[in-house]
Amino acid sequence: MNDRAKEELKPVANESGIEVKPLYTAADVEASGGMAMVGQPGEYPFTRGIHRLMYRKQPWTMRQYAGFGNPADTNRRFKYLIANGQTGLNVAFDLPTQIGLDSDDPLAAGEIGRVGMSVDTLRDFEVAFDGIDLNKITVSLTINGAAAILIAMYLAMAEKRGYDVKQLRGTAQNDILKEFIGRGTWIFPVEPSIRLVGDTIEYCAEHAPKYSPVSVCGYHIRESGANPAQEMAYAFCIAKAYADDVIRRGLHVDEFAGRLSYNFNIFGNLFEQVAKFRAGRSLWAKIMKEQYNAEKPGSMWLRMIAAGGGGGLTFEQPEVNIVRGAYYALISALSGTQTMALCSYDEAYTIPTEYSARISLRTMQLLIEEMGLTETVDPLGGSFYVETLTNQMRQKMEEIMAEVDAQGGIVKLVSEGAIQSKVSAQAYKMQRDIESGKFRKVGVNCYRNEKEEEHPVEFHPYNEEDTRVQIAGLDKVRAERDPARVTQALARLSADAFAGRNVMPALVDAVKAYATVGEMTREMVKIFGRYQEPIRF
Amino acid sequence: MMAQKSVSTTRRIKVLLAKPGLDGHDQGAKVVVRALMDAGMEVIYTGLRQTPEAVARMALDEDVDVIALSSLAGSHVPFCTKLKPLLEANHLQDKLWVIGGNLPAQDHDALRRLGFTGIFPTGSKLDGIVDYIREHVK
Numbered sequence: 162m163n164d165r166a167k168e169e170l171k172p173v174a175n176e177s178g179i180e181v182k183p184l185y186t187a188a189d190v191e192a193s194g195g196m197a198m199v200g201q202p203g204e205y206p207f208t209r210g211i212h213r214l215m216y217r218k219q220p221w222t223m224r225q226y227a228g229f230g231n232p233a234d235t236n237r238r239f240k241y242l243i244a245n246g247q248t249g250l251n252v253a254f255d256l257p258t259q260i261g262l263d264s265d266d267p268l269a270a271g272e273i274g275r276v277g278m279s280v281d282t283l284r285d286f287e288v289a290f291d292g293i294d295l296n297k298i299t300v301s302l303t304i305n306g307a308a309a310i311l312i313a314m315y316l317a318m319a320e321k322r323g324y325d326v327k328q329l330r331g332t333a334q335n336d337i338l339k340e341f342i343g344r345g346t347w348i349f350p351v352e353p354s355i356r357l358v359g360d361t362i363e364y365c366a367e368h369a370p371k372y373s374p375v376s377v378c379g380y381h382i383r384e385s386g387a388n389p390a391q392e393m394a395y396a397f398c399i400a401k402a403y404a405d406d407v408i409r410r411g412l413h414v415d416e417f418a419g420r421l422s423y424n425f426n427i428f429g430n431l432f433e434q435v436a437k438f439r440a441g442r443s444l445w446a447k448i449m450k451e452q453y454n455a456e457k458p459g460s461m462w463l464r465m466i467a468a469g470g471g472g473g474l475t476f477e478q479p480e481v482n483i484v485r486g487a488y489y490a491l492i493s494a495l496s497g498t499q500t501m502a503l504c505s506y507d508e509a510y511t512i513p514t515e516y517s518a519r520i521s522l523r524t525m526q527l528l529i530e531e532m533g534l535t536e537t538v539d540p541l542g543g544s545f546y547v548e549t550l551t552n553q554m555r556q557k558m559e560e561i562m563a564e565v566d567a568q569g570g571i572v573k574l575v576s577e578g579a580i581q582s583k584v585s586a587q588a589y590k591m592q593r594d595i596e597s598g599k600f601r602k603v604g605v606n607c608y609r610n611e612k613e614e615e616h617p618v619e620f621h622p623y624n625e626e627d628t629r630v631q632i633a634g635l636d637k638v639r640a641e642r643d644p645a646r647v648t649q650a651l652a653r654l655s656a657d658a659f660a661g662r663n664v665m666p667a668l669v670d671a672v673k674a675y676a677t678v679g680e681m682t683r684e685m686v687k688i689f690g691r692y693q694e695p696i697r698f
Numbered sequence: 699m700m701a702q703k704s705v706s707t708t709r710r711i712k713v714l715l716a717k718p719g720l721d722g723h724d725q726g727a728k729v730v731v732r733a734l735m736d737a738g739m740e741v742i743y744t745g746l747r748q749t750p751e752a753v754a755r756m757a758l759d760e761d762v763d764v765i766a767l768s769s770l771a772g773s774h775v776p777f778c779t780k781l782k783p784l785l786e787a788n789h790l791q792d793k794l795w796v797i798g799g800n801l802p803a804q805d806h807d808a809l810r811r812l813g814f815t816g817i818f819p820t821g822s823k824l825d826g827i828v829d830y831i832r833e834h835v836k
Contacts, residue, residue, distance in 0.1 A: 256720035271776030345722020
């Protein structure tokens with residue numbers, strides 16, 4: 162063998178640690194477990210898709226993350242995106258809102274409206290969604306620590322506008338366990354945080370049965386350093402922890418599992434991602450059927466948003482991120498997602514401008530209108546490579562889940578900081594591999610421009626005036642509301658939290674009385690305490 | 699004076715790495731912690747949501763050589779504006795102040811004026827951060 166041939170046959174493994182061969186045949190599919198788990202789209206185990214006709218019947222929902230400044234600013238951006246063909250909303254909140262602080266809290270100074278819109282009371286939701294038809298446009302709230310409060314607020318807002326809450330669709334992120342691993346907008350300790358997630362699932366199962374109260378996020382675990390197989394396996398462990406909490410309350414799995422949804426990440430090897438989603442769909446279906454005795458097909462569906470992830474984008478040569486985003490959208494379509502979103506090309510610099518958000522939207526629309534991605538279900542199904550890899554990824558995920566269970570379960574591992582430490586060690590290794598050139602990133606460690614531009618993107622401006630306007634609005638609501646009703650509602654919230662009752666009815670009541678996010682959070686902190694972050698390397 | 703100097707050149711560099719404000723993005727901060735530890739430095743990582751007062755107090759109590767911040771959610775200038783007088787009041791102006799994260803070029807002059815001489819925007823190399831600290835610790 163000459164040197165060139167030896168070089169070509171150097172072993173290659175994907176990020177999940179699966180060896181990749183130069184050629185796959187039917188024998189590889191057979192050796193990896195065969196086609197037993199493939200089935201038909203719309204049928205158990207749903208490897209090829211949760212619906213029979215998938216995009217032929219309805220293309221994916223397009224839901225760019227958006228929100229900044231005051232609710233009025235955000236309302237204008239929402240309407241701009243909808244006018245440009247966006248079919249769902251994904252609401253970004255500022256950090257004070259996300260961790261339960263009012264806009265006039267000293268800790269919120271300098272953060273109002275910076276990375277999302279600020280919300281203090283129901284009045285802010287009334288403004289943010291004014292003129293938007295909540296039956297036509299489904300709304301996803303990217304909120305976790307304060308999720309129970311904001312779900313209550315969304316339901317109250319819809320009810321006030323005359324919608325039938327029983328028919329209302331929409332999603333809240335509300336995945337607190339991943340928030341302890343990455344992203345960091347926790348408020349309460351681990352156990353009461355899981356209880357609050359359980360409260361929202363239980364409440365919605367009865368009062369808002371079409372609303373998805375949780376979107377379990379592999380996405381941010383991947384951003385924190387997990388590989389694609391870990392991303393999905395850890396997300397399933399987390400979803401099981403929430404399901405277990407609700408089942409302990411006496412609900413049957415089929416009463417709520419159909420409204421659990423997922424949020425996954427896309428960057429890296431195309432085939433590994435596609436196999437991840439195909440494998441994940443069948444594994445989740447198997448878990449729900451065999452471990453939870455689910456009977457309704459909807460309880461077994463891995464319903465998801467698959468989003469082109471910021472972790473794959475680069476600070477260097479940001480315009481090349483537009484192309485990366487296009488490939489991520491392609492992967493997302495080939496993976497059979499229900500909803501799609503893309504981090505915009507300027508994501509490493511700033512929250513998206515109107516211009517960059519529109520490019521992301523057009524990228525997804527190209528796939529629908531020009532590329533034929535909606536015509537045929539699971540177009541990569543049957544490929545020797547993809548079917549083999551799908552089997553191997555499923556086995557990998559099962560191994561990772563078994564390892565978590567053997568070590569005491571996801572709640573224990575997250576509480577101790579063990580998962581955080583593991584993924585952060587992987588992130589460090591990846592950063593070293595990128596800096597050494599072992600893991601190639603275009604524009605970062607290869608194909609660098611001789612002269613990189615200094616100011617390659619236009620910045621979304623931060624408006625200091627927003628803070629003054631927001632606080633003035635909050636003061637006005639406080640002056641106009643019925644203080645006795647607020648006091649009474651907060652007392653009920655406190656009593657229900659203390660007694661271990663579901664806090665959602667009390668939260669809905671408090672929200673309707675125009676209690677503030679900060680007031681409701683403080684009542685619950687008094688009972689639940691605050692999370693203390695484990696520092697472990 | 700001589701003895702003190704020889705102690706300071708042989709002892710391990712001690713770094714306080716803080717996550718200022720409400721920002722929850724800690725992947726980068728934790729990667730930098732590991733890089734500094736691998737380079738033989740002693741690192742105190744604060745975890746999330748540190749106030750300027752907390753950062754100044756820990757820097758004083760722990761007697762660190764380097765005060766490092768990691769900020770990705772855009773509030774670096776207001777935070778450093780509050781932190782500077784607190785560090786000065788604690789007589790920590792002779793320590794090395796560095797900052798990393800999502801730091802647009804247009805803010806670098808403001809950060810330098812606030813005393814943050816080492817600025818490491820997204821895309822900076824780990825070894826570059828280590829070398830800078832080694833060269834500039836007084």
